[in-house]
Structure formats: structure tokens, C-alpha cells
Amino acid sequence: xxxxxxxxxxxxxxxxxxxxxxxxxxxxxxxxxxxxxxxxxxxxxxxxxxxxxxxxxxxxxxxxxxxxxxxxxxxxxxxxxxxxxxxxxxxxxxxxxxxxxxxxxxxxxxxxxxxxxxxxxxxxxxxxxxxxxxxxxxxxxxxxxxxxxxxxxxxxxxxxxxxxxxxxxxxxxxxxxxxxxxxxxxxxxxxxxxxxxxxxxxxxxxxxxxxxxxxxxxxxxxxxxxxxxxxxxxxxxxxxxxxxxxxxxxxxxxxxxxxxxxxxxxxxxxxxxxxxxxxxxxxxxxxxxxxxxxxxxxxxxxxxxxxxxxxxxxxxxxxx
Amino acid sequence: xxxxxxxxxxxxxxxxxxxxxxxxxxxxxxxxxxxxxxxxxxxxxxxxxxxxxxxxxxxxxxxxxxxxxxxxxxxxxxxxxxxxxxxxxxxxxxxxxxxxxxxxxxxxxxxxxxxxxxxxxxxxxxxxxxxxxxxxxxxxxxxxxxxxxxxxxxxxxxxxxxxxxxxxxxxxxxxxxxxxxxxxxxxxxxxxxxxxxxxxxxxxxxxxxxxxxxxxxxxxxxxxxxxxxxxxxxxxxxxxxxxxxxxxxxxxxxxxxxxxxxxxxxxxxxxxxxxxxxxxxxxxxxxxxxxxxxxxxxxxxxxxxxxxxxxxxxxxxxxxxxxxx
Numbered sequence: 190x191x192x193x194x195x196x197x198x199x200x201x202x203x204x205x206x207x208x209x210x211x212x213x214x215x216x217x218x219x220x221x222x223x224x225x226x227x228x229x230x231x232x233x234x235x236x237x238x239x240x241x242x243x244x245x246x247x248x249x250x251x252x253x254x255x256x257x258x259x260x261x262x263x264x265x266x267x268x269x270x271x272x273x274x275x276x277x278x279x280x281x282x283x284x285x286x287x288x289x290x291x292x293x294x295x296x297x298x299x300x301x302x303x304x305x306x307x308x309x310x311x312x313x314x315x316x317x318x319x320x321x322x323x324x325x326x327x328x329x330x331x332x333x334x335x336x337x338x339x340x341x342x343x344x345x346x347x348x349x350x351x352x353x354x355x356x357x358x359x360x361x362x363x364x365x366x367x368x369x370x371x372x373x374x375x376x377x378x379x380x381x382x383x384x385x386x387x388x389x390x391x392x393x394x395x396x397x398x399x400x401x402x403x404x405x406x407x408x409x410x411x412x413x414x415x416x417x418x419x420x421x422x423x424x425x426x427x428x429x430x431x432x433x434x435x436x437x438x439x440x441x442x443x444x445x446x447x448x449x450x451x452x453x454x455x456x457x458x459x460x461x462x463x464x465x466x467x468x469x470x471x472x473x474x475x476x477x478x479x480x481x482x483x484x485x486x487x488x489x490x491x492x493x494x495x496x497x498x499x500x501x502x503x504x505x506x507x508x509x
Numbered sequence: 510x511x512x513x514x515x516x517x518x519x520x521x522x523x524x525x526x527x528x529x530x531x532x533x534x535x536x537x538x539x540x541x542x543x544x545x546x547x548x549x550x551x552x553x554x555x556x557x558x559x560x561x562x563x564x565x566x567x568x569x570x571x572x573x574x575x576x577x578x579x580x581x582x583x584x585x586x587x588x589x590x591x592x593x594x595x596x597x598x599x600x601x602x603x604x605x606x607x608x609x610x611x612x613x614x615x616x617x618x619x620x621x622x623x624x625x626x627x628x629x630x631x632x633x634x635x636x637x638x639x640x641x642x643x644x645x646x647x648x649x650x651x652x653x654x655x656x657x658x659x660x661x662x663x664x665x666x667x668x669x670x671x672x673x674x675x676x677x678x679x680x681x682x683x684x685x686x687x688x689x690x691x692x693x694x695x696x697x698x699x700x701x702x703x704x705x706x707x708x709x710x711x712x713x714x715x716x717x718x719x720x721x722x723x724x725x726x727x728x729x730x731x732x733x734x735x736x737x738x739x740x741x742x743x744x745x746x747x748x749x750x751x752x753x754x755x756x757x758x759x760x761x762x763x764x765x766x767x768x769x770x771x772x773x774x775x776x777x778x779x780x781x782x783x784x785x786x787x788x789x790x791x792x793x794x795x796x797x798x799x800x801x802x803x804x805x806x807x808x809x810x811x812x813x814x815x816x817x818x819x820x821x822x823x824x825x826x827x828x829x830x831x832x833x834x
Contacts, residue, residue, distance in 0.1 A: 316534070406616035409576050410680070414630035415603030425618055504620060504664045 198496050202489050209485045214259060217478055218252045259478070269475030273468070278479040282461060286483065288359065289460030292379055293449050299384030300391055301438070308395025309427055312403060323392060330389025335448050339382045339455040346378065353378055357458040379456045383448060387441065394437050398430040432502050439495030443488045515549035515585075516720050517573065517688055522546045522582035524568050528793070538793050542568040544744030544800075545582070547819065550688070555714065555721040557735030557752065559728060559767070561789055565744040566724045567611075570690040573722065574606050575599060586688070604634050607681035611693035613673035617665040623676055624661030627651070630684045650679040653716075654709060671702035678709065682717070690722045695730060707734055728771045732756055737825070740764045743792055743800040746819060750826040760828040763801050799831065807832055 243249055247258065262269070268278040311320040347355035354375050361371045402408065403426050411425040412418075450462035457463070461480050468476035523545055530537040543565040550556045558566050572579040575591060584591040586606065594602055610616035617626055628637070628647045637643035648658035654675040665673055674694060681689055691710065695703040711734060713719060725731045731738055732752055739749040740763065748761040759765045766783040773780060785804045790796050796803050802812035809832065817829045828834060 406610050406612055407618040409571075410608075410610065410616050410677075411618070411629075413574060413576055413603060413608050414633060414680075414684070415600040416629065416633050417600065428620055429618070502620065504622075505666050 194500060195497060198493050202493055206486065206489055209489075210260065210263075210482055211256060213478060213481050213485070214256045215252055217474055218255065263482075268479045271468075271473055271476045273471045273473045273476070278475050281464065281476065282479055282483055285459060285461045285464045288357075288458060289449060289453070289462060290487075292376060292453075292458060292460060293383065293445055295376060295380045296383035296387060296449075297438070297442075297445065299380055300387035303384070304388040304391035304395055305427070305431075305434075308392045309399050309422065309430075311392070312396045312399035313422060315400060320396075324396070327389045327392040330385055331393075333386075335382050335386050335452050336455055338386070339378070339452055342378045342382060343455070355456065357456045359459045379452050379458060383445070383452050386448065387445060390441070391434065391437070395430065395434055398433050399426055402426050402430040428502060432499065435495055435498050435502065439492050442491045443484075446484055446487065514588075516552040516587065517550040517722075518583075518585040519546055519548050519569070519573065520583040520585070522569065522572055522584065523580045524565070524572050524577060525580045540792050541744050541795055542792065543572060543579070544795070546741070546744070546746050548739055548746060548749060550720055550722060552687070552720055553714075553718050554736040555723050555734055557731035557738040558722060558724045558741060559726060559731050559738060560741035561726065563789065563792065564741045565792075566726075566741055567692050569741070570608065570692050570722060570724050574603070574608055574690060576608070600633075604630075604684045605687045606690070607684065607686040607688070608690045608692060609674070609677050609681050609694045611696050613670050613677055613697060614665075616677055617673060617680075619665055621664075622661065623651070623663055623665065623668075626665070626676065627661070627680045627683050630680070634684055636684065646683070650683055653682065653713070654679040670698055671705060674698060674702075674706055675709065678706075678713070682713065685717070686719070688720045688722065690724070692724050693726070694723075696725065696727065703730065710734065728756075728767060740767065743789065743795050745800060745829065747801065747829045748827065749819070750822075754823075754826055758826075760822050760826070760833045761801075761830050762805050762807055762833070799829075 247255060250258075259269070266279065268282070270276075271278050271281055274281055307323050311317075311323040314320055343355045346353045355378070357375050357379065361368055361375075363371055403422075408421060408425050411421045416424075446462070449460070450465060452458070453460045453462035454466060461483060465477065465480040465484075467473075468480065522543055523541075524543040526540040526542055527536045528538040528540065529535065546565070546569055548556065558569065560566050568577060571577040573584055573586075573591070575594070579592055582592070586602070589602070591599075591602060617623075621629075624644070624647050627650055628643050631637045631643055631646055637646055644661075647661050651658050651660055656672065656675055656679070660668075660676075665676065668676065674697075677694075694710070695706050698706060707730065710721070714721060721734070723731060723734055735752045737749065738752050738755045739746050740755075740761065741747065742763050748755065748759070748764045750758075750760075755764065756768060759768055762783075766785050769780060769783040783806070787804050790800070790803055796813065798811070798813040798815055799805070799808075799817050802808040805812065812831055815831065817831045819827045819829045820834060822828045822834050
């Protein structure tokens with residue numbers, strides 16, 4: 190893994206982020222409604238004040254001027270002001286982001302740790318009972334949408350059994366271990382719902398990828414060297430089979446963030462997904478712009494990570 | 510067949526692949542890939558194994574190494590029945606028997622360095638005590654097969670087909686085996702490179718007193734390298750003889766037909782080609798009696814009823830044919 194390789198990948202990410210922000214800004218500018226929309230219908234606000242406000246914020250300037258203004262402000266750390274929450278957009282996002290990243294990160298981790306062993310085991314015993322069960326469960330898993338499994342878990346574990354809280358609270362009144370324990374308890378259901386949904390698709394993918402690799406000659410070569418079967422699988426099969434899986438995980442991340450928006454709504458998680466929904470409903474344009482831009486940064490970042498992991502897994506890429 | 514105890518003896522080796530079908534995945538059919546193969550290989554000799562695609566040559570080679578589990582039969586190697594070995598004993602046996610594959614692109618792990626590929630077996634079998642010794646051994650092996658010691662830091666994709674096959678040979682040599690199964694080791698290479706690799710294999714055989722089972726479908730290559738040649742048809746050995754004898758005096762009609770297809774490197778010479786009619790029968794339902802009778806120019810009624818056994822025709826020359834002895 191060379192440093193220039195990583196540097197080049199980072200540099201490539203900059204123009205793509207600029208392009209994304211331009212498209213986002215243009216789409217939002219063309220969409221009807223803005224933060225002052227409600228002022229039109231509010232009889233207590235005189236028209237002069239409304240026009241003065243619009244002029245002050247430059248809302249009637251051409252789109253490209255407004256974009257350049259937004260971009261230069263954003264680069265200087267000014268992400269705008271949320272008229273609904275009455276605070277700066279960057280503060281608002283920074284407040285919400287850790288929760289989302291924690292939930293999605295934990296869910297991805299769960300998906301990977303569940304899917305890889307199951308997929309590999311299923312592929313090493315194709316058409317066995319274990320394989321059939323794993324396949325069926327995986328199929329059921331990714332056929333059920335998260336809003337359904339989420340509600341089902343809430344019904345069982347919160348309403349019927351009363352084991353877990355069904356509203357995710359950001360203001361847990363505890364310190365030390367107790368705080369971590371509460372965080373853990375309230376994360377169980379959303380992380381499980383998201384993680385198993387992701388993991389189900391991943392199991393099928395890992396399985397077919399391992400099946401492709403396991404019949405290749407170099408695996409037979411490894412066996413003929415006298416290497417034990419477990420080591421053949423881990424050293425020669427899994428490492429090669431994971432390459433397409435890494436691509437899948439990276440390319441699915443936008444989908445995961447999308448799925449997280451739904452899950453955040455169900456479990457009332459105060460993450461940026463629910464922030465985005467409420468911002469859209471309230472026409473809070475600066476927040477929408479900020480959140481979607483953060484989403485795209487995350488997606489670009491994870492693609493970058495995938496590229497780096499890819500290089501580690503496949504030397505043919507790393508040294509180019 | 511030979512007076513010394515052979516290094517390797519296969520006895521009535523069979524491999525059937527089952528075809529499953531229906532709702533309950535019952536066995537509906539069987540492919541008789543290897544259907545009762547018997548042969549000996551003495552220490553230091555090269556036995557060529559020839560036959561058309563799909564006749565079970567490679568399956569035989571892999572069964573001997575237990576890379577495919579044989580369905581029945583025995584494989585005696587240095588006084589042990591390989592088919593009965595398990596776990597530790599099987600892994601220890603792998604030190605003495607190695608394989609070189611046909612495809613030099615598929616048989617090297619693309620994610621490992623050449624040094625790792627060659628050195629891995631040394632580490633597994635505890636043949637190198639430390640990092641330094643391992644490096645030395647790998648460098649030496651690379652030199653032995655005509656590559657540079659520095660090549661050990663590179664990855665397989667940085668090499669040409671011929672070089673990769675040399676890496677495969679170095680890898681097989683690493684554990685100092687007694688027997689190497691060469692599974693069509695030159696079929697995927699250019700003709701000029703083929704000669705280099707064949708010469709290398711011959712040099713190594715002399716240097717390390719190796720024994721080869723040389724599987725190929727190219728008869729001229731086999732003639733060049735083999736001491737004895739076995740001809741396979743549909744999972745059975747039909748003829749086995751010293752190389753010279755087989756090429757000069759083929760007894761089995763199938764061998765005759767095969768040999769008549771070998772091009773002669775002289776455009777003025779003409780040879781009568783024996784062109785076989787039809788295709789190789791389906792190995793799921795091989796013809797009864799002699800497998801070859803459906804395409805045999807001299808077949809008689811009994812050929813479709815009785816299975817011909819391998820019988821001695823002259824010293825060291827065995828044929829499975831009712832009509833030609």
C-alpha cells in the first residue's frame with residue numbers, strides 16, 4: 190500500500206464532492222418552497238419585511254451566485270442557520286451525527302461478523318442441511334423490510350415482554366457503566382434490525398463468492414501442499430473471496446444510510462436521518478443541504494476506505 | 510509388472526461422480542470417470558498417461574494424491590495404502606507426492622507472493638527452522654527452476670505463463686517429493702516454452718531422482734519424456750507398454766488410431782490416418798463389454814459382451830483387447 194495511492198484516491202474524491210454539492214444545491218434551489226414560505230401566509234408579517242428578509246439572505250439571486258456563496262461560506266465553516274431549530278446547521282449535525290454513525294457502524298459490524306462465517310461455512314458444505322437453512326433464512330431476512338421487522342421487534346420485546354426500551358433517548362440520565370449499559374440496551378433493536386437485513390444479503394454474496402474461489406486450482410494446490418483444511422479456507426479461499434464482498438459492502442452503504450433513515454424514524458433515534466426527515470417536512474433548506482452533503486461525504490469516505498481495503502486484499506491493485 | 514517393488518501401485522482404482530436429481534436429491538446417475546485402473550510406477554521412471562479429453566486421466570492423477578476421493582480401489586505408495594490414510598498421516602504423505610497443474614494462471618494464488626507460495630509448504634511441514642533458512646531455501650528453489658532469487662518478492666501476475674509454470678514446479682519441489690504428478694504441465698504453454706519446461710522437468714528428474722506420472726494428450730511430448738506409456742479410454746487403461754515399444758508396435762486399435770493422428774514433421778511423408786467414427790460415448794452409460802467396441806474398426810460380437818482384461822502381450826507390454834494380444 191503506497192502513500193501516493195491513498196493520496197491520489199483522496200484527491201479524486203474532491204471533484205466528486207464538488208459535483209455532488211452542485212447537483213444537490215441546484216435541485217434544492219429548483220424545488221418549490223423555502224424557509225420563508227410560511228411568512229407569505231402569515232398575516233402578522235408585512236410584505237415589506239418579507240421582501241427585506243429575502244433580500245438580506247439573497248434568496249432571489251441567480252442559483253449559481255447563491256451556490257458560490259454557500260460553497261465559500263461552507264468552506265469557512267459556516268453551514269448556515271436552521272430557522273426551525275434556531276441554531277447553526279453544523280452544530281445541529283454534529284449533535285446528531287455520532288448517534289447515526291454509531292448505529293450504522295454497529296449494524297455493519299454485526300452484518301459482517303454474522304455473514305462471513307455463515308457464508309463461508311455454507312459454501313464449504315454446499316447443499317448440506319446447514320447450507321439450506323442458512324440460505325432460507327437469508328432469503329427471508331432480506332425479503333422483510335426494516336420497518337416491518339422493526340415494528341415486530343418492538344411489539345415482541347418492548348410491548349409484550351417489556352425487556353427493551355422502544356424509544357431511543359439521547360439524554361440518558363446515568364453516568365459511567367450505567368450509561369454504556371443503557372446505550373447498549375436501547376441500541377440492540379435498531380442495530381439488530383439493520384444489521385440482520387444487511388447481513389442476510391451479504392450471506393448469499395459471501396457464499397457464492399466462496400463457491401467460485403473454492404474450486405480454483407490454487408486451492409487444490411494449497412491442499413496438495415499438505416495444509417490443513419481450516420487454514421486452506423482462511424488463508425487461500427476467504428481472502429480471495431472477500432474482494433467482491435468488499436465492493437458490495439461499500440456500494441451498499443448509500444442504501445444502508447437510506448435504510449437507516451427509516452429505522453431512525455421507527456425507533457425515534459435522534460440521528461441525522463430523522464433530522465433530514467423533519468427538515469424536509471419543515472422546508473428547512475440549509476439543514477437539508479447540510480445533511481445530504483454529510484451523507485454524500487460519508488458515502489465517498491466509505492468508498493475510499495473500500496478502495497484502500499481492496500488494495501490490501503489484492504496486491505494487483507495496490508501497486509498500480 | 511516389474512520385478513522391483515514399485516514406488517506407486519494403483520489397483521482397480523475407481524471414481525464415480527454421482528448426479529443427483531429429483532425433489533429429494535436422490536442419486537439418479539453416475540459418471541464413471543475412472544473405471545478400474547491398475548498400473549505400477551517404479552522409482553525414478555516416468556509413466557506417461559494419455560487419452561482424449563474426459564477419459565479420466567486427470568481424475569486418476571488427483572485420486573492418487575487424494576485431492577479427489579477415490580470411490581474404490583487401492584493406491585499403494587511406499588508400502589502404505591494411501592486411500593486409508595487420514596488427518597495427520599495424509600498430510601505427512603503430501604510431502605512425498607506433489608502435483609503440477611495444467612493452468613499456470615489458475616494454480617497460483619494471486620494474493621500471495623512467489624516466496625509465500627513456494628515457502629508455505631516448507632513452513633507447514635517444518636522444513637525450515639527460521640526466517641533466514643526459509644528465505645535461503647526459496648531463493649535456491651527459484652534458481653533451480655531457472656528464475657532469479659529476487660523474484661520471490663513479486664506476485665504471480667508479474668510473470669509470463671512459462672515462468673509461472675516454473676514457479677509451480679519450484680513449489681512442487683519445495684518439499685522434496687518422491688513422486689510428482691504432472692497434470693498436463695505444458696498444454697497451456699507455447700510450443701517453444703513447452704520444450705524448455707519439458708527439459709527442465711527432465712533435468713530435475715535426474716538431479717533429484719524424481720518419479721513422474723506424466724498426464725498429457727500430446728503424444729509426441731509423452732513419447733519424448735516417458736519410459737512407459739499407458740493409454741486410457743473412457744476410464745480404463747487399454748494398453749500399457751514401454752514408450753518405444755508402444756509407438757513402434759501398438760496393439761490396441763485405439764492406440765493405433767491415436768498414433769496415426771500424430772503429425773510427422775516431414776511434409777513428404779504420408780501416413781495412413783485411421784479416422785475413428787462417431788464420438789466418445791457418454792461416460793454416464795458407457796457401452797457394455799469393451800468400452801471401445803462402438804468405434805472399433807475390428808470389433809466382433811463378443812466385444813460388446815465381455816470386458817477385456819489387461820493381458821500380457823510381450824515383455825512389459827499389456828493390452829486389453831480380445832482380438833489383439
